[in-house]
Amino acid sequence: MATVPATQSFLAGEKVTAAKLIAAAKTPIDFLMNPPRVNAYSSAVTPLTTSVSTLVSFDSEPWDTDSMHSTTTNPSRITINTSGQFLVSFYGRFVSNSTGYRQLNLRLNSGGTSGGGNTVSTVNSAAVNGSSTVVARTFELTCVAGDHYELFAWQNCGSTLNLESGQRVTGMEFRWLGNS
Template identity: 70%
Template sequence: MAGMGTVPATQSFLAGEKVTASKLTAATKTPLDFLMNPPRCGVYTATGIPCASGTSTLVTFDTESWDTDSMHSTSTDISRVAINTTGQYLVTFYGRFPSNATGYRQLNFRKNSNGNSAGGSTMSTIALAAVNGSQTFVTRTFELNCLAGDYFELFAMQNSGASLTLDAGQRVTGMEFRWLGN
């Protein structure tokens, strides 16, 4: 794969130019390798996260499903997924709350918020009424234009009147990013 944060440029051939291995590699293999394994990151929490009623809670991600572009660290700023390669991304965020009949469950996806639920910019918020007798699964998928240096965090909120612990596990509470193109 090309250097992190760089979309490889394709090479052109001039009429009558001799084809060399290095030129052919630059023209086809390097861009195809990048496209076959584009920047992407999937993170989740392996430990339940307590969410007090009526309080926005920063969701941390201690486990990675994959990370092809050094977008996440499990030791520093573990709530963040950072963009290293500018482009359009397919973004999914999700969280599962335990069964409780009262109130709503909400996820707020923010850019450059520095761990502050009022900081940075809200990119997407989704709230659902609580589901009695079953978990409430909140999720959203959309395309987002991202610049290298941007980072994203997720905040959970619920108003059941009591603390609820956000469920843990792969494809249970997490975020996923996949580079689609420029």
């Protein structure tokens, strides 16, 4: 868990020491230069049965500065370790099929079930004829340490359809912006 550095102040006439200057300037700047953030994505396609909400698992992470994701234990989860305001992005690319709708649903504390916890954000899109359908959303969200987020995908083309894989193709990102 990252600790947000406390601000330091100086009293009039106080002698400036290296330790106090480091606490006042260097430590907060170091934190802000590498805040809590994570990028987790799927490196394998996820088959989606028609009209069934499916938990998306993330087996790869190019960065995770605050131990928010594990590729082995609950790999579908992003767990918040440092409370605050986060920039959140989730996205998925569905294989080309011109029938029906595609949906991504971000849930809070769902415990791996599509009806568990609470919906944070849902994005729907009609299938794109002749091309993959991309569903995505980016927004700011106040997050509390200990909460976890999971992504569920849904489609209704009438048969199994794959959610494509790869970095920046299907995944989630959280980046700490500041205290809430």
